[in-house]
Structures are given as C-alpha cells and as structure tokens.
Amino acid sequence: MDQVEIFKALSNKTRLQILEWLKQPAQNFPEQPDGFKDGVCVGQIQQKAGLTQSTISEYLSTLQRVGLVIVTRKGQWTYYKRNEKTFAELSNLIKATL
Amino acid sequence: MDQVEIFKALSNKTRLQILEWLKQPAQNFPEQPDGFKDGVCVGQIQQKAGLTQSTISEYLSTLQRVGLVIVTRKGQWTYYKRNEKTFAELSNLIKATL
DNA sequence: AATATATATCGGCTTTTCTCGATATCCCAA
DNA sequence: TTGGGATATCGAGAAAAGCCGATATATATT
Numbered sequence: 001m002d003q004v005e006i007f008k009a010l011s012n013k014t015r016l017q018i019l020e021w022l023k024q025p026a027q028n029f030p031e032q033p034d035g036f037k038d039g040v041c042v043g044q045i046q047q048k049a050g051l052t053q054s055t056i057s058e059y060l061s062t063l064q065r066v067g068l069v070i071v072t073r074k075g076q077w078t079y080y081k082r083n084e085k086t087f088a089e090l091s092n093l094i095k096a097t098l
Numbered sequence: 099m100d101q102v103e104i105f106k107a108l109s110n111k112t113r114l115q116i117l118e119w120l121k122q123p124a125q126n127f128p129e130q131p132d133g134f135k136d137g138v139c140v141g142q143i144q145q146k147a148g149l150t151q152s153t154i155s156e157y158l159s160t161l162q163r164v165g166l167v168i169v170t171r172k173g174q175w176t177y178y179k180r181n182e183k184t185f186a187e188l189s190n191l192i193k194a195t196l
Numbered sequence: 197a198a199t200a201t202a203t204a205t206c207g208g209c210t211t212t213t214c215t216c217g218a219t220a221t222c223c224c225a226a
Numbered sequence: 227t228t229g230g231g232a233t234a235t236c237g238a239g240a241a242a243a244g245c246c247g248a249t250a251t252a253t254a255t256t
Contacts, residue, residue, distance in 0.1 A: 003108075004114065007108040012102065016101060016102065020196070041232080041233090042234095043233085053233075054217075054218090054234080055214080057234055061234080075224070076224065076231065076232045077232065077233085078233060087196060090196075094189045094192060098108075098117065110243085112244095141201095141202065150245070150246055151202085151204090152205080152206090152246070152248090153244075155204055155205085156245090157244095171252095173202090173253060174202045174252070175201095175203085
C-alpha cells in the first residue's frame with residue numbers, strides 16, 4: 001500500500017466521482033441490465049463521466065493499480081467494482097500513521 | 099474542505115514526511131530550543147527535509163492552504179503545527195463519503 | 197540607519213498529469 | 227473468417243507540479 005500513489009489516484013475529481021458512483025451501482029447506472037456482482041463496465045462509467053473512452057480506461061486502470069478497485073473481465077466487457085478492503089485500510093492508515 | 103486539494107497536498111513524499119515529523123516535534127526537532135506550543139519553524143523543517151528553503155516554504159504554505167497545518171508568526175520566525183481537526187475530518191470523510 | 201536573519205515570492209527549467217484522437221487487441225456473432 | 231463492439235494502449239499537446247537559485251520582505255539588533 002503506497003500512500004503517495006493512493007493519494008495521487010484520489011487527487012482527481014473524476015476519479016473520486018467514479019469511486020462514489022461505484023458505491024451505489026444500481027442507483028447510478030440504471031442502464032446496465034445485469035446484476036452488479038462484478039461491478040460496472042467501462043462503457044457505462046465513460047458515458048456518465050463524459051470524458052473519452054481512453055481517458056476513463058486509463059483512470060480505471062490507475063485506480064486498479066493502487067488497489068482501490070477490483071477488475072473482472074467477462075467476455076468483451078470489463079467490470080470494475082470498489083475494493084472496500086483498501087478503503088478500510090486507508091481510513092485506518094490515516095488515523096494511525098498520518 | 100476540498101477533497102481533491104487535500105489529496106493533492108498529500109500526494110508528495112516530502113509533505114507527508116513533514117506531517118509525520120510534526121506529530122512528535124520534540125523527538126524530531128531536538129535543535130529547536132523553545133517549547134513546541136506553536137509548532138516548528140521553517141528553518142528546522144527545511145534542514146531536516148534537505149530541500150531548499152524556497153521549496154519547503156512553498157510546501158508548508160500548500161499544507162496550510164488546505165488546512166492541514168496551522169501557522170503562527172512570532173518575530174522573524176514562522177511556526178507550523180498540525181491541525182488535528184482537519185485530520186479527524188479527513189478520516190471521517192474517507193469513512194463516510196469515500 | 198545599516199546590517200543580519202528568517203521567511204516568502206518570482207522566474208525558470210524539468211518532470212508528471214490531464215486529456216484527447218488514433219490505433220491495436222480481444223472477444224463474440226454471423 | 228470476417229465484421230463489429232468493448233476495452234486497452236500509444237503518441238501528443240497543454241497544463242500543473244517539483245524544485246531550484248535569486249530576490250524581496252519583514253523583523254530584530256546594533
């Protein structure tokens with residue numbers, strides 16, 4: 001868990017936004033028909049964020065690299081969901097170390 | 099409390115370091131003779147960090163701008179100390195919002 | 197008033213981040 | 227096996243951040 005890298009990942013309005021959206025997938029992504037077991041696919045997130053596909057893809061990969069989200073490939077789709085374990089660790093770290 | 103700006107301020111090894119040092123001023127800044135009521139002065143921090151005076155001055159001003167430290171001018175010295183209130187808020191925010 | 201010390205600000209150079217369009221890859225369906 | 231849709235990667239230009247040296251400002255001392 002690299003503190004600096006995590007804070008960098010959180011230093012962007014859109015990435016923070018995505019993480020919040022992923023807290024309530026059903027509410028925030030009504031277009032996605034299937035359940036949200038594995039999270040939300042890139043296209044849905046991209047559409048809601050209003051940035052280009054490549055940008056969102058890179059943002060999600062950034063979040064995944066620092067462990068804030070978990071990725072699941074399924075056919076031609078890639079689903080992203082929050083990794084709550086990392087959020088809990090971060091909260092503890094801020095309380096303890098910071 | 100601007101989340102993005104706070105995370106930006108925390109996205110730097112040296113600034114994180116400074117915040118940790120300021121948790122235990124007496125241990126980390128034995129050179130400073132007087133009490134630590136108002137914190138530690140810029141020169142002490144600069145010396146320990148090993149970056150230039152201008153860089154450290156700017157870093158401290160960044161931390162102050164987002165409310166992570168409190169500044170007190172006293173004569174020709176400027177003392178910086180942690181603003182624990184903001185840290186507590188941040189920890190809560192991460193637990194609640196993030 | 198002149199000087200010395202502590203800190204802040206400015207200008208600049210280098211590296212990183214933001215964001216895009218274009219292209220490549222991967223997977224499914226006909 | 228060819229085409230189409232979803233995602234990833236690449237290359238690039240603009241903006242921001244990381245640092246520095248030089249200079250300005252403020253305060254204290256003589």
